Structure formats: structure tokens, C-alpha cells
Amino acid sequence: MGKGGLEQLQEVELPLEAPKKGELRIRVRASGVGATDIMKRTGHYMYAPKFPFVDGYEVVGDVDAIGESVSGFAAGQRVCALTVYGAWAEYFTRDARDFVAVPEGLDDAEVIALILNYVTAYQMIHRTAAMQPGQTALVTGANGGVGTALLELLRVRGVRAFGMASKKHFDLVKSLGGEPIESRTKPLHAAVHEVLPAGVDVTFDGLGGPLTRECIRATRRGGLVVGYGFMTAHGMVDILRGMTTLLLGARFAGRRGAFYGITALYRKDKGPFKEDLPKLFELLAARQIQPRIAARLPLLAGREGERLLEAGGIAGKVVLLR
Numbered sequence: 001m002g003k004g005g006l007e008q009l010q011e012v013e014l015p016l017e018a019p020k021k022g023e024l025r026i027r028v029r030a031s032g033v034g035a036t037d038i039m040k041r042t043g044h045y046m047y048a049p050k051f052p053f054v055d056g057y058e059v060v061g062d063v064d065a066i067g068e069s070v071s072g073f074a075a076g077q078r079v080c081a082l083t084v085y086g087a088w089a090e091y092f093t094r095d096a097r098d099f100v101a102v103p104e105g106l107d108d109a110e111v112i113a114l115i116l117n118y119v120t121a122y123q124m125i126h127r128t129a130a131m132q133p134g135q136t137a138l139v140t141g142a143n144g145g146v147g148t149a150l151l152e153l154l155r156v157r158g159v160r161a162f163g164m165a166s167k168k169h170f171d172l173v174k175s176l177g178g179e180p181i182e183s184r185t186k187p188l189h190a191a192v193h194e195v196l197p198a199g200v201d202v203t204f205d206g207l208g209g210p211l212t213r214e215c216i217r218a219t220r221r222g223g224l225v226v227g228y229g230f231m232t233a234h235g236m237v238d239i240l241r242g243m244t245t246l247l248l249g250a251r252f253a254g255r256r257g258a259f260y261g262i263t264a265l266y267r268k269d270k271g272p273f274k275e276d277l278p279k280l281f282e283l284l285a286a287r288q289i290q291p292r293i294a295a296r297l298p299l300l301a302g303r304e305g306e307r308l309l310e311a312g313g314i315a316g317k318v319v320l321l322r
Contacts, residue, residue, distance in 0.1 A: 002051045003043040006310075009055070009303040016091055019067035024096045026061030026079060030108040031087035032116060033297075033305030033318040034145055035229065040085065041306070047263045049085055055302060056087025056320075058115035060108050070096045078102040082115055082273060084263055088302045088320065100274060103281050113145065113291035113317040114280045120262045121149035122276050124226050125157060128260050129202045133158030138192060138203040138218055140211060142178060143169040143315045146229065150204055151176035152289045162200065164188060172292070172315050189217035199223060208242040213249060221254040228260045292316030 002008050019025040037055050040048040060080045063073050073079065079099040086092055102111055125131050137154050141147045142163030154161040155177030163178035170180040181191050188211065192199060199220035205212055206229040219225050227246040243259050250257030266273050283289045294316035297305055305318040 003041070006303050006307060008041060009306065011300055014089075017093065019065050019070075019093050021068040022070060022095055022097075023067040023093055024063055024070060024073060024079070024099055025065040025067075025091055025093040026059070026099075027064040028059055028061040028087065028090055028092050028299065029078070029322050030060045030112050031056045031083075031089075031299070031302075031320045032058045032112045033302055033309065033320060034116060035309060036116075037302070038306055038309060047084055047267075054086045054089055056089070057082070057084055058112055059083050059087035059092050060102060060111050060115075061092060064091060067096070072096075073099070073101075078104075080111055080115055080277075082119070082262070082266055088300065090299065090322075097270065100277055103285065106281065106284055108321060109293045109296055109317070109319040110284060110291045111281075112319050113149070113293065114277065114284065116262065117145040117317060118149040118153065118280050118289070118291065119273060119276055120146050120228065120260070121153050122280060123262065123265070123272060124204060124228060124260050125150070125153055125159075126276075127272065128226050128258055129204075129224055131157055131159050131202060134160075135201040136160045136162070136196060138162045138164065138181070138188075138200045138215070139178065139206075140164045140188075140204065140215065141206045142173050142176075142180075144206065145317045146206055148172070148176055148292050148316055149289075151178040152291075154178070156283065156288055162192065162195070168313075169315055176292075183214070187217075188214040192218040196220075202226065204228070205246070208246075212242055212245045216246075216250050216253050216255055216257075219250075219255050222256070224256045224258060225250050226258050226260055294318050296321055 039045040063077045081098045139150045142165040161178045163173035164181045173180040203215045203219045203225045205215040247257040294314045295318045299322045
């Protein structure tokens with residue numbers, strides 16, 4: 001209902017409205033819970049709408065009603081969308097141009113994982129870093145939703161990947177094709193240089209904060225550090241400070257820095273998202289990727305999903321299912 005703790009997440013009943021011209025209404029089958037949802041609730045996300053709002057960054061559902069002037073969709077068709085907000089509901093309405101058809105035979109929870117986490121990882125690997133087979137990469141927060149996606153997709157790309165995670169998640173990192181790195185007993189860059197003295201070609205830093213400087217040092221000279229999410233940040237000031245450290249710090253250290261945000265790219269141009277998501281559907285259908293689902297909760301259990309995330313130790317994606 002407003003900025004604050006978990007108590008702000010309340011279940012309310014709203015009228016079911018017909019879609020307007022150019023819109024689709026879907027009956028929701030699944031939506032996701034992620035760290036960005038927590039950032040919206042606590043007032044730390046720049047793309048959040050004004051309070052009160054319905055949360056939920058991604059959605060899968062069946063077409064329930066079709067607005068005037070909409071073509072290419074049929075009643076009952078399974079579709080999905082990157083929503084940013086609004087998906088924690090039984091029904092969801094949005095401009096038809098935001099929806100992508102979902103192929104038959106795919107699990108709803110795994111499709112949810114693709115929409116935000118895997119598209120984020122895919123675009124950073126292919127569009128931001130343009131990584132090539134045989135290169136090396138470092139992933140921070142390797143047990144998280146985007147971290148696990150990065151490790152899987154780097155393996156598919158033929159990149160040697162190192163995943164920073166606590167020791168209890170080492171087996172997970174290995175199962176995803178990564179080599180675990182533990183940085184609690186020594187600086188991250190020191191742990192990396194023990195294996196690769198020159199450093200990795202690309203580092204994907206989803207945590208930010210003081211770790212960004214270590215990520216820069218862990219990357220070879222001329223290499224690239226890609227920042228995203230910055231989940232340790234507390235508010236926009238922290239995020240801006242982290243971006244400055246990333247972009248200027250990397251430059252002064254002889255590296256390159258870039259910041260990736262899926263929402264900023266999607267708001268500018270929906271094309272890349274609509275090009276990349278079907279590629280991930282193909283990889284999923286072929287079982288070349290297998291998204292880790294940390295928890296499957298009831299459709300309106302967003303509060304419980306955020307509670308699990310805030311407790312820590314989650315490996316994979318939290319999904320809400322009808």
C-alpha cells in the first residue's frame with residue numbers, strides 16, 4: 001500500500017475491467033518475485049509507479065479478453081510479458097505490444113525465470129559484453145536468479161565462468177558449469193588472480209557497493225566490468241555512487257565499465273527483448289538451460305516470496321503459481 005516493510009503488501013479486491021483499445025487482458029497463471037520487487041516496496045527503484053500499486057515484474061497467462069484493434073492473438077493463447085509492476089494479480093491488462101507468445105510444452109515457472117532473469121543475463125552476455133567462446137568471466141551473487149542464469153548461459157556460450165558464492169552454494173555453481181570462488185576469507189580479486197593471474201575478460205557485478213572495486217581489480221586490463229542491479233545499494237544515492245565507481249573507477253584502472261538495466265532498454269526499444277526471449281524458449285525446449293526454481297508459492301503469496309528473499313540464502317527464482 002505504501003513505502004515500508006512487508007506489512008505494506010496487502011491483498012485487495014479490485015473491479016475486473018475490460019481491455020481498452022490496443023490492450024489484452026490475461027488470466028494470470030504465474031508471476032515472479034525478485035529483489036527488484038523489494039526495491040520497489042522500499043522506494044529504491046526508479047521505474048516504480050506511485051504508491052499504492054500492484055507489484056510483480058513478469059507474468060505468464062492465458063488471453064482472456066482482446067481489446068479493439070488487436071490482432072495476432074487468440075482467446076486462451078498462452079502469453080507472457082515483462083511488466084515491471086502489476087503482475088501479482090489474478091488478471092492482468094496491458095498494451096498488446098508487450099506480450100510474447102509462449103510455445104507449448106514449457107513449464108510456467110521456468111518461463112517466468114526466463115522473462116527477467118535470463119533475458120537480463122543473455123543481453124549482458126551477447127549485447128553488452130559481446131562475449132566469445134574461450135573467454136573468461138566472473139559472476140558475483142552466483143546463486144541468485146540472474147547469477148544462476150549467467151552461469152548457465154555462459155556455459156552454453158563456451159565461456160569459462162567463475163561464480164562467487166558462499167561455500168554452501170559451491171555444488172550449485174558447479175552444476176551450472178561454473179567454477180566456485182569464495183571471497184569471504186580473502187578479497188575477491190585475490191581469489192581470482194590465484195587462478196587467472198591476469199584476471200578475467202569480463203566481470204558481471206550484480207551486488208555493487210565496496211565489491212565493485214574488487215570486481216575491477218579481478219578483471220584484466222582492457223577487460224570489461226558490467227554492473228547491473230546493485231542489490232546492496234540503499235536508495236538512488238547509493239546506486240549513483242556505485243555507477244560512478246564502476247564507470248570512472250574502471251576507466252582509471254585501465255578497464256572498461258558499463259551499466260546494464262533491462263527496464264531502461266525495454267522502455268527505449270522493445271525489439272531486443274522480443275528478439276532474445278524466443279531464443280531462450282528454444283534453449284529451454286532443448287533443455288540446454290534448466291532454470292533453478294527456489295520456491296513455488298500460491299499466486300497471491302508475494303509477501304511470503306519477499307520474506308524468503310529477505311531471509312537470504314535463496315538459490316534460483318521464486319515463482320507464484322495459480
